[in-house]
Amino acid sequence: MTLLGAAPAAAEPSCYSALVNEWWCAQYVEDRRDDIVAATTEHLQITVAAVLLGLLIAFPLALLARRLPRLETTILGVSTGLYTVPSLALFPLLVPFTGLTATTVVIGLGVYALTILVRGFLDGFRSVPDDVVESAVGLGYGTTRLLFKVQLPLALPVLVAALRVATVSTVALTTVGTLVSYGGLGDLIAHGVQRNFRAELVTAAVLCVVLALLLDIVLVVAQRLLTPWARAGAR
Template sequence: MTLLASAVPAADPSCYSRTVNEWWCEAYVSDYRQELVDATTQHLLITVAAIGLSIVIAFPLALLARRVRRLESAILGVSTALYTVPSLALFPLLVPFTGISATTVVIGLALYALTILVRSILDGLRSVPDEVRESARGLGYAPAGQLLRIELPLALPVMLAGLRVATVSTVALTTVGALVANGGLGNLIADGVRTDFKAELLAACLLCVAIAVLLDLAIVGLQRLTTPWTRTGVAA
């Protein structure tokens, strides 16, 4: 029995075991597939929800800043000041009102995105030539119709450029939600750093990059669909 047991080769340790702990480990991805899927899904949902909420807040603020010029500095100043608040302070400040939940992270990230979105929406609306506005009024467009049918389509390239920056930034900032246990892939990154789990850390980081790239490409595709006149090679 002893001879037989010694003849059987010992199994190689896993590439993510404590004795090996490699950076690239396909076995980890396979064994922890569901954990990675759940974290990626949460990360994506939090990012999209935060950007959506930020757009809902930023759009009326930009319209107000354009209509009432004396409020522009205050609106831009407040939105910029919010971005300077450290996430280590902002999320705990929200917890008494929203609890330790994904809502806390969504609200915090939406406030951070205002810095970029308010400015880009305002710049986009101001990029519309005055002659175009005058022509629209001459054709009988009401203010709401002029905004929706004339100004917004022409402002979209500038606005979507700002949305791309805000989205990629939010994908990165979502990881900070690990402070309240709702950071999506940030939870895995924090665990990987704490335990020196290299495979977990690398996989989570690569998935963050993948989310950012995919969302950026989605916005580029949206821009191409909604502003066909901006494509190069389109006949005049």
């Protein structure tokens, strides 16, 4: 066993082995490509699902808060309270209801995204000039058409800013999901720490940051495409 173990290490010097523990190792990325791709895919799926969940719940909540100003304080207060609960504590508190599943992570992260997004929607609606809304009403816009054709598009820049914050922080927080074994790249980081395997945890950490950056860019581009008038005005 010692012979077999020593021979390949001597034959092909690698940057990870029992003796060498480099921080960065291209060989590792090549050898474990499948694992890395699987973890990244899971990470992306959890992040996107959580942000979409947050978005889906934040929109009606924001509409409700606007309609009933007294409810706004309650909604903001409760969501701020939930936001202060650390992720590593929120996931266990969901486990009795959703078990050790990806759902636990998605719901937990959705709660954090929701907090940021409700504020984003409310600030966004507030940023729509009153006279614009007034002229739309004067032109005969009904509530629904006013919302989707005037208020929502004009609120988009502020809303997207909140969406970017929510998305980038969700990517980072997904790693904590490793507590229930659904942490995407966080699972690789946890494994790297357990085995003292530097290349593994650094690769996963770098991929997390890259993923956050890429999603951020996607949102910026999407906003540009969705609000052509903003660019025209800037010129």
